[in-house]
Amino acid sequence: MAKLITLIKLLPKAHQIALSLLVIFTVIIVLFPSDDAKASKHTQVGKVDLSERIQSLQNAPHKGDETNSPNKQSEYSVPLAFRTPTPPGQTGSQSNTSLQKLQALTPSKESSPIADLNPLAASDNTILTPTKDAENAVPYREADLLSHKAYKVSKGDTFGGLANRAGLTPRDVYQITRLPKSKKNLLKIMPGEEIIVTKDAQDEITQISYQMDKISTLLISKNEDKFEETVNVKTITLENKFITANISSNFWNAAATAGLSANHIMQLANIFGWDIDFALDIRKDDHFSLMYEEEYVDGQYIGTGNILAAEFYNQGERYTAVRYTDGEYYSESGNSMRKAFLRSPVDFKYVSSSFNPRRLHPVTGQVKAHRGVDYVAAIGTPIKAAGKGKVVEASYNKYNGNYVFIKHNDTYTTKYLHLNKRKVKRGDSVKQGEIIGTLGKTGRVTGAHLHYEFIVNGVHRNPRTVKLPKSQPIDKKERTQFAALSKQLMAKIEKNKQLQYANN
Ligand SMILES: [Zn+2]
Incomplete structure (x- = not known):
């Protein structure tokens, strides 16, 4: 280089000026290409990203099957709201189900899930002018700047190991495990469970979330190197359901065929277990009706609730049960269902x-x-x-x-x-x-x-x-209130029973 400069200095002044101009011009051309060149360059980048993303989406289900290897993460970006918890041990991997859900949520079959994920906007902050390839891209949204990635706990994994794979530093882990709820939940995280790490456009971690149970999510937010935790609890909606059934082979079959869950079948047998011997005394044409609750979160069934009221005819004898506010069951006239035997x-x-x-x-x-x-x-x-x-x-x-x-x-x-x-x-x-x-x-x-x-x-x-x-009757003070509830619930059972018979 030094020799080259010496050589240039030896040249006449006019030549030196001409050479300098040439160098400056070349630099300008290289650094500031024309608009056309810029656009095509971007499209090129976009194409690569898009095809990579298609590849990764197509591979996702297979990747999910290989989650034994701790380094293989599910590479999809899914808005948190779309995610549903899968209990550990359930067949089918998380990435599989989430992807299917995502596809189900896309408005039409033709529009690919790729368009919704908008990888271009996520990987590049520039708004692209629509080109043939980018036609399907949805308009730029703020949320697209955030990426969410799930990290699943594998066998023998610790929170430290998991956090390390998720890109958290030992200092981050130390700070997180000093938060009481995080310490309680994350240090005993189980294989099959997962944390979801949210990163911003600068690839900085902004939030870590962990599904504690069907309704509670632990959210750890990072703000300027400080971690804070909150628990987000979803509201359980109770829906009242009604079933009436006639027994032709046995009680369990009749109840299950009518749509009653195993849990509710056992509840029902326990409620009447002081009056009816369900093992030996059920006869053909015994019949029953009940009103019960089911629990939903975000429109999704999550479990059985209480039986509110029931009526059971056993060998011609009618038995009734109503659940009161104390959680106990009483016959419709207010005698406790619990008996000495x-x-x-x-x-x-x-x-x-x-x-x-x-x-x-x-x-x-x-x-x-x-x-x-x-x-x-x-x-x-x-x-x-x-x-x-x-x-x-x-x-x-x-x-x-x-x-x-x-x-x-x-x-x-x-x-x-x-x-x-x-x-x-x-x-x-x-x-x-x-x-x-x-x-x-x-x-x-x-x-x-x-x-x-x-x-x-x-x-x-x-x-x-x-x-x-x-058996003991309900407390005197409760009698009026119970009578009103009992009347109301038994009337509902009767009405629904008539409706059901009319439909059959
Ligand atoms: Zn015997």
Whole structure:
């Protein structure tokens, strides 16, 4: 270079000036091209970005399948509002479902999701004049400057490792984990869960979000190197639903076919569990109607709510239940549904049910004619204390096998025979519904079952039909208010029942 300058200095003055002018002109041409050249250059850049983006979108579903590798992140940009949480362990990867959702949200099938993502605006702050390639780009929006990226926790991952991949510095991690809610939630983040990192156009992190549960999102905002946390809780909307069903094969099938969730089916059986033995006493043409709540967030179903009121016809007998503001259920006339004894010590879902009242004894092969009731179910099925009381016997002999006797008061005693395992000892106090053992085939039996006896003043009674002590009525102060609620809800059930019958 020095030699070149010396050489130029040796040239005559006129030549030196001419050469300098040439150099300056060349520099101007290179640095400031014409408008046309500029536009084509930009389009070129845009083309590359667009095709890269198409590539990445097309690859996204496959990428999602490979999330075991911690370095592979889902490379899509999705506005937060479009995202829905996927519980860990659900099949299908997050990137898959979000992409499908996004595609579903695009107005027409022809317009590609790429246009909505507007990668040009996101990757380049200049507004492009429409060219053939950029025709589909939507107008520039402020939100497009922010990019959101999901980072999924893989097996054996820590928050530190995850944060590192997301581009957070150890100092950032330190500051974040000093925030109480972040510390509580992020330090025990589970595989399959994810954080979403939002960056601005300068590629600076502005926010980190973490879905705590179906309705709460932890938001950590970064403002001038300081982190702040807030929790965004969505509102749950309750919708009232109504179902009426007739039982033709069994209770579970009838309820499930009518559209009742497993949770509500069990709730319903528990509400009437003091009056009806769901394991053995359900008959063909028993029928029921109920009104219940379902929980929604942003129009999406998130779970079951409470049963508000129900009516159950069992073998011609009508039973009703209304949920009051104390969370308890009362019959429509205001008597507590809770009674001193459960009708069945075994949950109906475990018991092989039969409608035939003259069915043969499952073990002896004879028509049932002994002093107890037999529940046939799998070995290990939990057995509940029918009522609160004291264990007066818990032992083994060759006839009863493992057995437990519970004295409830001077009048009532219940007996549970042929248990596989005893879970209580003589002298124990038990609560109603407490597991006292498991169903088995110990003693003189040929098959697994629970033999259950109900004794009133020393006399064996049929536990499924015996008149039981009266339940507590609702508090006097609540009576008027309850009566109004009960009347209103039962009228709704009746009205909906008529509607449903009319439609069938
Ligand atoms: Zn028996």
